[in-house]
Amino acid sequence: MITVNNVAELLDGKILAGECNLSEEVHSACGADMMSDVLAFVKDKAVLFTGLMNPQVIRTAEMMDIICIVFVRGKLPGEDVIELANERGVTLIATKLRMFEACGKLYAEFNSAK
Amino acid sequence: MENLTFTYTVPGDDFTRAGDASSKIKKNLRELGIPPAIIRAVAIAVYEGEINMVIHAKTGGDITVDVNEKQITTVLKDTGCGIPDLTLAMSEGWTTAPDEVRALGFGAGMGLPNMKKYADIFDITSEVGKGTTVTMKFNLA
Numbered sequence A: 001m002i003t004v005n006n007v008a009e010l011l012d013g014k015i016l017a018g019e020c021n022l023s024e025e026v027h028s029a030c031g032a033d034m035m036s037d038v039l040a041f042v043k044d045k046a047v048l049f050t051g052l053m054n055p056q057v058i059r060t061a062e063m064m065d066i067i068c069i070v071f072v073r074g075k076l077p078g079e080d081v082i083e084l085a086n087e088r089g090v091t092l093i094a095t096k097l098r099m100f101e102a103c104g105k106l107y108a109e110f111n112s113a114k
Numbered sequence B: 001m002e003n004l005t006f007t008y009t010v011p012g013d014d015f016t017r018a019g020d021a022s023s024k025i026k027k028n029l030r031e032l033g034i035p036p037a038i039i040r041a042v043a044i045a046v047y048e049g050e051i052n053m054v055i056h057a058k059t060g061g062d063i064t065v066d067v068n069e070k071q072i073t074t075v076l077k078d079t080g081c082g083i084p085d086l087t088l089a090m091s092e093g094w095t096t097a098p099d100e101v102r103a104l105g106f107g108a109g110m111g112l113p114n115m116k117k118y119a120d121i122f123d124i125t126s127e128v129g130k131g132t133t134v135t136m137k138f139n140l141a
Helices: A004-010 A035-041 A055-064 A079-088 A099-113 B020-031 B036-056 B099-103 B111-118
Strands: A014-017 A028-031 A046-050 A068-071 A091-094 B004-010 B061-067 B071-078 B121-127 B131-139
Touching (some): A004 A068, A004 A091, A014 A079, A028 A099, A035 B036, A035 B111, A046 A055, A046 A099, A055 A079, A055 B036, B004 B020, B020 B036, B020 B061, B036 B061, B036 B131, B111 B131
Parallel strands (some): A028 A046, A046 A068
Antiparallel strands (some): A014 A091, B071 B131, B121 B131
16 A cells, blocks of 8 residues: 555655645556646546646646645745645645656556555 | 535636635535545536636636436536537647646646536537536436
8 A cells, every 4th residue: 555655755755735644545646737637537546746836736636536746846836835735635745856757656666566 | 305506606817716616516515425426527527617717708607506316417607708619629639728828737628528528418508709508417326
């Protein structure tokens, strides 16, 4: 089983919001900057990797029951985004890794956990 | 369950608030004890519609949600510019969203097809210059 906390540790990430979900399990992940595609393709209990930093990322997660968002490439969201995530119970993790590396690390972890 | 109807207003042209109505709808459905998988389908479909309204209907619109024991019916009605060719609008990847909307992560041309995918019944009517109405039904039983 892989939890939100495992994701944060694996990516050497900093937790910015939503500590309530740390022990929750995640089943898959998706890397995208296009929220339209996230809405069309992502399954539930997924981690979303993105470089996009606006409140609509949190909204998209909220609608899709995505409990964890990882911001890649060392980017940090604004206070409004952090506040909305806390309000909606979405965990935010910031990692310095690039999208490719972050996705690859978690993908390998999912495969070895099978 | 008795018949319940909720109405939500969507302000046009205010992207920062896009999703407020969908968020409220999701909360209300949760309070009614609707199964989570159905709530998720309704929330995604309505959110796509709300985003469309904010992008394309400068004057906004409203969303009505009707719940009875058999199904949830959502009607998204706007007074925007309307859609000249519905067949084209329903095809995946086709978009008229401006660049600034795409920069925010939307406008990939997946909205309407995705709404149709999540709803059990999907209907769209539109008149150029008058507006667009999308009706979606989600079966509960």
